[in-house]
Amino acid sequence: MTRVAVVGVGTSKFGKRDDASVRELAWEAISEAMIDAGITQSDVKLAVVGSTAYRGVELYPAPPVAEYSGLVGKTPMRVEAACATGSAALFSAYNAVKAGTADVVLAVGFDKMTEVDTASSLAVGGRGGNYTWEFQMFGTTFPTYYALYATRHMAEYGTKEEDMALAAVKAHKYASMNEKAHLRNRVTVEDVLKSRVISWPIKLLDSSPISDGASAAVVVSEEVARKLKVEPVWVQGIGYSSDTSSISRRGEWTSLRAAREAAAEAYRKSGVTPHDLEYATVHDCFTIAEIMAYEDLGLVERGKGGTLLREGQTERGAKTAVNLFGGLKAKGHPLGATGLAMVYEVVKQLREEAGIVQQQFRNYVALTHNVGGTGHYAYVSVFRR
C-alpha cells in the first residue's frame, strides 16, 4: 500500500469571525492549502468535510462550503467526532489514499461556534456526554466534564490549580506570537487563578475560547507526492480509540483511556516512542487536559504532568516542544478545525516554516494528539519529514 503524505496546509485566522460565514471561513483554509500544495480543485478527487455544525446556522455545511470552494461533486459526506472532528477528517482522507480510493484528498475542518449565544453553546457542549442520563438530570456542561477529571487529578496526585494555570500562561505566551491565534494577550498565573469560576476548579482562563475557524490539509499518495514541488510530510501512523458516553462508567478520572490507547497504537504503527518526539500538539481544551495529555502520551509518568510545566520542559527548545502555536487554549478551538490546525502546525514545524516559534529538529518526528468530547474519541497521529 502507498505511503500517505501531507503536501499542503492552510488555516484561517481563528477568533470571533463575524466578518465571515462558514463558506468564506472554510475557503480561507482551503485556498491556502491548495496554493501550498500547488494544486487546484480539478486535482482533488475527494474532499472530506469535518464540522460539528451545531453552533452555526448552517447545520449541513458541506454543500455550501463545497459550492463556494469549487468542490461540488467531491464531498459525499460530513464527518464528526466532536472536538476531534478535524482528525476524523484526516483519518478519512488518509484511509481513502491508503486504500487507493483517491490519490488527492482535501481534508477540511471548520466550525462557526459564535453564531449562537453562550448559554446555547454551553447547552450543546453539555450534551457532549450522554443526554438522557447526564445532561437531562444534572445540567452538565462541557467544562464540568473536564473539571471532574481535574478535581480527581488534584486529589490523587496533588496537582494544584497553579500547575494548571501554568498551561494557560504558556499557551497565551505562544499565541501572542501567532497572528492567526484567537487570544493574543499574555496572562499570569494570578490572572488565571483570579478569573471567573466556570465549573470549579475550571476557571475562565483555564478554558479554550469559543472560536470560529477553519483548517485544511491536502493528503496524497506517494506517487503524487513525488510529482509535486513541495516537500512532503509523511503520515507515519494514526492511532484511534473511543470511550463510554457516560462519564460515570470510565472507572478512572485522572487520565483519558482513549487517548492512551490511541497513542499506543500510533507509536506501534509508526515505530516511534515518546522518547523520539521532538514536537507535539496536544489537546489542551482546558489546562488540565494538557497535563493529562503529557501523561497519556508517555512524555512523563502518570500524575507528573504538572512537573513538565513547572520545569519548562515543553517550551521551545525543549526535548519535546508542545503547542508552540498557542494550543487550543489560546490559539482557539473551533472544534471541527482543531485536528487539522494541529496538522497545519506540525507540517509548518517539520518543514521549518514556523518562524519565531520554530523548534529545532534532528530526526523530524512530530505528533498530533486530538481528543473529542471528554475522551469520547481520540486520535494520535505521527508525522515525519
Next chain:
Amino acid sequence: MEGIPLNLNYKVPIKGYEKFWESLKEGQVWGTSCTKCGEKYFPPQLHCSKCGASTTWFKVSEEGELLTYSIVKAKPQGFEGYEDYTIALVRTKEVDLMCWLSGEPRVGAQVRIGADGRRVTCLIK
C-alpha cells in the same frame, strides 16, 4: 443580521425505564443487571452490552464514596434558574454514578445516595 431562531422541542422516550424515573420520586435509585452474566449497569440499560441478554432491575445501595466533583457556576440552557450546583461521581458497592451533591465536598468522603424526584442526589455524611 438576526438569524431565524431554531426551536427544537424534544420528547424523550422512557419505555422500559419507567422503573427508574418513577423510583426517583420515591427517593430511590435503580440500576439493571444482566439476567445471564450478572453484569451491573448504571445508567440502566435493557440489554447487556457483554452477552446481549436482557437485564433486570436492582436497587442501588444508599451508601457511597465521593470520587470527584465540580461546582457548576456557568449554567447551560434549562438550568439558568438554579443556584450553583455540585455535580459529583460516587462509587457504591454495585456501580459508579453521577449525582447532585449537597454538603461540603471532599474526595473520599462517605455519602448517602437518594433522589429528589428528578435526579440522583447524594449528601455528605
